[in-house]
Amino acid sequence: MDKKILSKPAIEAAPLLLGCELVRKTPEGEIRLKIVETEAYHQDEPASHSFRGQTARTAPMFKGGGRLYVYFTYGMHYCLNIVVGKKGVGEAVLLRAGEPLAGIEIMRKNRKITDVKRLANGPGKLAQALGIKDTKLSGKILNPERKYLTSQVFSDGASKFTRKNSNKNFDGSSKYADIWLEPPKKAIKAKDIMASPRIGITQAADLPWRFYLKDNPYVSRL
DNA sequence: TGATAGATCGGCT
DNA sequence: GCCGATCTATCAG
Numbered sequence A: 001m002d003k004k005i006l007s008k009p010a011i012e013a014a015p016l017l018l019g020c021e022l023v024r025k026t027p028e029g030e031i032r033l034k035i036v037e038t039e040a041y042h043q044d045e046p047a048s049h050s051f052r053g054q055t056a057r058t059a060p061m062f063k064g065g066g067r068l069y070v071y072f073t074y075g076m077h078y079c080l081n082i083v084v085g086k087k088g089v090g091e092a093v094l095l096r097a098g099e100p101l102a103g104i105e106i107m108r109k110n111r112k113i114t115d116v117k118r119l120a121n122g123p124g125k126l127a128q129a130l131g132i133k134d135t136k137l138s139g140k141i142l143n144p145e146r147k148y149l150t151s152q153v154f155s156d157g158a159s160k161f162t163r164k165n166s167n168k169n170f171d172g173s174s175k176y177a178d179i180w181l182e183p184p185k186k187a188i189k190a191k192d193i194m195a196s197p198r199i200g201i202t203q204a205a206d207l208p209w210r211f212y213l214k215d216n217p218y219v220s221r222l
Numbered sequence B: 001t002g003a004t005a006g007a008t009c010g011g012c013t
Numbered sequence C: 001g002c003c004g005a006t007c008t009a010t011c012a013g
Helices: A010-016 A104-111 A123-129 A151-156 A158-165
Strands: A021-026 A029-041 A068-073 A077-083 A092-102 A177-180 A193-196 A210-214
Touching: A010 A029, A021 A092, A029 A104, A029 A123, A077 A123, A092 A104, A092 A123, A092 A151, A092 A210, A104 A123
Parallel strands: none
Antiparallel strands: A021 A029, A021 A177, A029 A092, A029 A210, A068 A077, A077 A092, A193 A210
């Protein structure tokens, strides 16, 4: 994944993350989603959790691009963000929807539904599809791709992978997340990137800081 | 210390 | 389209 994207301000990084693939390794296998909808949040804007400064919850947003920020909301849902920008500036990109590419049976199990279009077409659903049930991943660093992209891992399959990394990643003790980003398989064209106001907020609701892929059936709504 | 709104979702009318 | 679920962070008093 291009490090430069993750060090850009949220408003620039959010559209650039469209088309990127979000991957999570689990003991059951690999889950892979194409990011099709994002929202930018910046600390100078009241809809952002970082607006009122750093707290225990929002600390990851201030630690610099390339980490995860996970928060719990509405008493029952988790939402996954990619922290972007420079250290000391509180900003992140909310992942609002994804198109399932791999690990679909795992996601069906996590979501307790079968319809592929509804596995990750919303921020709470996306987190649930990935198996996120707490905020333990918040603050963790996106796993550098090289850590997993070895011939040993891919020639041997998931079980070997699990053994090899069990004490580093599946018990939550590592500073790295078992999640990372990969660049788009096909470049995204500028004309396919749509912008709209963000969803579910009341403050700064006029800012067009939600981005999604045009005509993609996996976005949360039109 | 109490009230309330919240980066949501699924079920029901 | 509306509403309840269910918990947390924040703000008022």
